[in-house]
Amino acid sequence: MVVFDLSSRLSFYICALLSAFAISTHAKLAYHGKEFVPDYVLRGTARYVPIACEMRYSVLLNGTSPGPTLRFREGRTTWIRVYNDMIDAELTVHWHGLTQRTAPFSDGAPLVSQWPIPPGHFFDYEVRPDIGDAGTYFYHSHVGFQAVTAVGALIVEDARPAPYQYHADRIFQFGDYFNKTDNIITNGLLSKTTGKFIWSGETNALLLNGKSGTKAARETRGWSTCAPEIIRVKPGRTYRFRFIGATALSFVTMGIESHPEMTIIEADGRYTQPYTTTHIQIASGQRFSTLFKAKPLHEVIASGKTHYWIQFENRERPGSVTGYALLVYDIPLRHGHTRPFRLPATLPYQKPLSLPQKVTDWLEYALQPVWSHYTEQLPPTHSVTRTIHITAYQVKTHTVEWAQNGLIWQEHKLKTPYLVDIYNRGEASIPHFHNAIRDNTYDPETMIFPARIGEVIDIVWHNNNGPSGTWDFHPFHAHGGHFWDLGSGNGTYDARRNDEYMAKNNYFPVLRDTTMVHRYAKDGVPYTSAGWRAWRVHVKYPGVWMMHCHILQHMVMGMQTVWMFGTPTQIKAEVDRPYVKGYLKYGGSAYGNSTYDPLVNEWFD
Template sequence: MLGLLFLLGFAAARQNTAVSHESFYPEHVLRVTAQNYSLACQDRYSVVINGSVPGPELRIPEGKVTWIRVYNDMSDANLTMHWHGLTAFTAPFSDGTPAASQWPIPPNHFFDYEIRPEIGYAGSYFYHSHVGFQAVSASGPLIVEDSQPLPYTYDEERLVYLSDFFNKTDKTIEDGLVADPFTWSGETNAVLVNGNGRLTTDDPGTCALASINVEPGKTYRLRFIASTALSFVSLAIDSHDVAIIEADGHYTKPLNTSYLQMSSGQRYSVLLKAKTESELEQLNKRHFYIQFSTLERPSVLTGFSLLEYPNNTVDARVVPSEPPLPVANTTNGWIDYQLQPLVPHEDFPTLEEVTRRVTIQMYQNVSQHTIWLQNEYPWTEHVPQSPYLIDIYEGKLDPDTSYQRAIANGDGFDKITKTFPAKIGEVLEIVWQNEGAVSNGGVDTHPLHAHGRHYFDIGGGDGVYNATENEERLKTAHPILRDTTVLYRYREKTTPRAPSGWRAWRLRVTDAGVWMIHCHVLQHMIMGMQTVWTFGDRDEILTQGGPVTGSYLTYGGSAYGNSTHSPIVQHYFD
């Protein structure tokens, strides 16, 4: 009942009116094209946003509506734009997930996305295409600005935006991943910082590293955003320690660390105290390398960017002959049970409040056509004939019937709709269980990202999840809200289907809708490592979303503008 009252109150706050956008001016405009683009001093045919990689930094206020217009200027490919970490705080069709919550933007069309971050969610996010492998280059930073006084004091901000570079084109990579026989994409050729970097095979001096400029004695907030496709990195700054103060859009108590460990989709803000002039004189240097190494891959790639002080004379094109820091190894469970919210969460669900536990077994089936499975099923954006949310609106999919089948199935999965349904008011414990591959026992590490409202991350470990033992750990820990956390593998290989690591979440089901939860490695997503969740029954989903015109319910409908007409757009928020 409380969940339904919440939904009714939420819906009442919406205008829910159809508006012609003929004379409408959004706060931000993104134009997406596919073109030859130079990255790491290499030419690659890439999907780019506003002609650059990464796309422009967007800054939006918390607690207010922001409209972002996205043009698909490509002539031969669909597009969506996903607001990573903000998906419960958008209009129903603005999550940007094709086949789940909206029809994709057809070629030569545009779509107006409506976003309203809630108060308390100021922090570091990013946006990216959610179609195929486009997000390897089609992404950019998204900063939600505080409406309240900042809890930490610093002088300036700096952005450290991580992305991958692959020599192969998106199409070549996608075609290989779904081919029979299977063709792997190959490992990343370079990890870029703010779009800059170089291949490790380059001759010295051919391509400049990214430079982060700082002034002596100042305190900086460094926003680290991992928009990588594949790379899981360990990152450290020579001669500088930092304090973590934000994770995935939530302020934390300061946690001092000498390094960060970041998977695709994760974000951290840290405070860095710049050296004083006297300290720089003692060290006799005015540059320090930011060193990062890829983890959990067949070979280690080590790259660099520069932390530069004024009057530095070192050429940014020069890479150190020897890494200034030790090449990192994976720290399994890095900062688990250590990072704490700045303000304790009074609504953290206890074990006694959990109404249902859903365990999802994740493993690879290695054959000529290699796929990733969850509870014996792979999901790709080509599975449904139309988006799930559209089918719910049109009465073609009944979440309540799906829920009954999922409960009867015993593992929470409905084999007919290929969804994990849940009811409003439930308190879920979602356990991700890593297992050895069917044929060879191989195990991988996965960054797991949830659309919808953020969840409480309650930790992870080797073997199999034990709720009683983990609850003992939580007595001295204070779980934080996250939207992307790491399922570690703990070993490279084990017996086929043997457990090898777990990650557990808790969340209260409050937001009706269709939400994706998936591995954020782009290759794994294409190979089936995604799940679809429906929260609430049809009436609750329609109450939260409100009535819509047919403009959203058909591919290329009138909610999608083009050169001949402006879109008719629902305004959901006041």
């Protein structure tokens, strides 16, 4: 049972405040030699592996895709050593949803917060989730198109009793399969192959925990990657199903045969009040948890059925793709054994579920926080210092790119990571900081959107159909902290009307880090804006952070923005220059290799 009384809220605020004091930071340099034992080790390699019963040259973490599930704990520092064992590619790892809990240079955004890890080197990432961060996350490479396979689940476990009880959890990590290599896709998107833009093509298969479910297990001839994934449960138990949107492109809808109810209890690493739904809808970058109550034993036995189809499909793309998994009940026998399970000989001849086609209203203005596990009140509208409107649209030049207010992210033009440049040049690294804030725009020299520490800003993303006249959907993701999701709608944004709607419905938004800018029509008059998403951001964490569409193709095509929270002086005050020297050069002393140990700034107490 969830309790929403004032005393529980007050006690949690006090707990969070004490935690903030406990997690004080300091500058401490240490060699990470043989005596240093990281909590986890991830090794990045590239080779041909079977995916969806085809062979694809892919970047892997610890030899598999998805990579291993990592489990952190609130209030505890975790060290992850990431080796780049590739000989011809760089690597980083981004801790999706936990950016603000990383040490400086540990966000994993290349040429923004750190130099990428060179071939033959390794880097020690330091992450410390705070009290209130318990939930579902994932980690992935932030280089090029690598995240299509270099990805894995990340769970932050509660340091105190959770507001919901369950027997165990199960991970549902959705992904995409493309039968082109990362390099072929990125070169085509950047017009490097023929001088002309070449689209990646649509996804060839959806994946659930690395399996496409496009053939029955008996039809795979020993290839398991196109067989249905099997999710096992025991009768009468309650499970936490953790859904992770690790797709490159696909917007996924899924449901479970003969199980019409799931109760959402978490979104993007924040507990929510219970909300019942018949299906899950998840885009790239998003995460949800649901409570799933398995059928009681007598009901399973009476039905004579111990397995049910899990059906997942994509939405809002030209091609329709469907995959299947199996929910299997383990029926207990004597001496701790379970009844043997016989896999179905074929996939369903007809789809067992009719999943909704409409996607624009699912969970909108629905999820609200669990007060006993909430750390900060929504800043009222009168405290908002600025509203920044950002319109996203395609630009056609010699290629096809995505722009935000005319700004196109072009990583290849950057010579130095933004955070490194701040330590090297200080205030000169963003010469138009104050003018950009005054004009609600970005610095024209550095292409950075600046914000002052303590500001409360509303960011409104607008969906424009550009020169082609066709709209697309965009799951926008924020590094540097969660935001309050103020909702979305068709047409243009009206702040007063939106405030009135939330007040009328007594709606208090939950903190999120990835939400959708929908499309409400396929096409229309070119250069028309129709569709918006509004965020409220309390600027608290000094640093350089990205906000971007999480569709990998769109990221490569320029749909990324960079934000500076705080002045360069405030950012540099987080840790003195002598303690960051090894991070300021490509392959610097903070990056180890086979010949020397890294000299690392140990950030958290």
